[in-house]
Amino acid sequence: MSRRIAIGSDHAGFEYKQQLIAVLKESGYDVADFGPSNSDSVDYPDFAHPVSSSVEQKENKLGILICGSANGVAITANKHQGIRAAIAWLEEIAVLARQHNDANVLCIPARFIDITLAKKIVQAFLSTEFEGGRHANRVNKIACI
Numbered sequence: 001m002s003r004r005i006a007i008g009s010d011h012a013g014f015e016y017k018q019q020l021i022a023v024l025k026e027s028g029y030d031v032a033d034f035g036p037s038n039s040d041s042v043d044y045p046d047f048a049h050p051v052s053s054s055v056e057q058k059e060n061k062l063g064i065l066i067c068g069s070a071n072g073v074a075i076t077a078n079k080h081q082g083i084r085a086a087i088a089w090l091e092e093i094a095v096l097a098r099q100h101n102d103a104n105v106l107c108i109p110a111r112f113i114d115i116t117l118a119k120k121i122v123q124a125f126l127s128t129e130f131e132g133g134r135h136a137n138r139v140n141k142i143a144c145i
Contacts, residue, residue, distance in 0.1 A: 002061035005126070006054045008034035008047035010073070013066025013110040015039065016118055020064065023119055029126075032060055048076035055104050056082035063105040064122060070109035077105045081143060089113050091124040098128035100135045 005024055009017040014036060024031045034050045036042045044067050055063040063085075065073035070087040077085035085105035086097035089112060097103035106125045108118050130136075 003028060004030045004032065004060045006032045006034060006051040006060035006063040007065075008051040008063075008073075009036065009066040009110075010044035010047060010068070011036065011039050011041050012068035013073075013108065016066045016108065016110045016115055019115055020066070020118065020122055023122070044072045045076045048073040049080075052077040052080040052083045052085070052105060056080045061104075062126065064108065064125075065105060066108045066110050066118075068109065068111040070107040074105075074107040077107065084139070084142065088121050088125065089117075091117075091120050094121045094125040095128045098125055099131045100138075102130040102135070102139045 007017055007021060021031050021033055032054060035047050048065050051063045051065055054060045065077060067073045074085045074087050077083050083105055084101055084103045085107050086101060086103035087107045088094035088097060089109055094106060
């Protein structure tokens with residue numbers, strides 16, 4: 001599996017992003033940081049779109065987006081035809097998003113979980129593969145093409 005990960009956030013997710021980048025790099029991942037570069041107020045689509053495009057174009061294997069509720073970044077990411085973004089607030093949800101939905105962008109709600117849990121969720125997401133089988137047929141029906 002490719003170890004190239006795209007990551008981005010808004011101001012609410014900035015501190016988590018910085019900590020997750022450090023953990024990912026320590027674990028041997030090649031991390032593409034799409035910003036922001038500080039915790040000043042920003043618009044989440046400005047970061048969710050580039051992360052999503054990089055995954056959609058296969059420049060990065062998977063993406064991680066962090067904002068306050070995770071809703072804004074998830075909605076934005078899912079506008080991209082090749083993206084299946086999933087909000088996870090528990091490890092089990094991240095695992096099922098990968099196993100059953102072939103999610104390729106993980107969305108983390110920074111205002112609702114602590115950083116320790118966020119790190120566990122990221123690890124669960126990155127270490128889980130899509131099961132295929134009956135799930136592949138369902139995933140193939142998601143696109144609106």
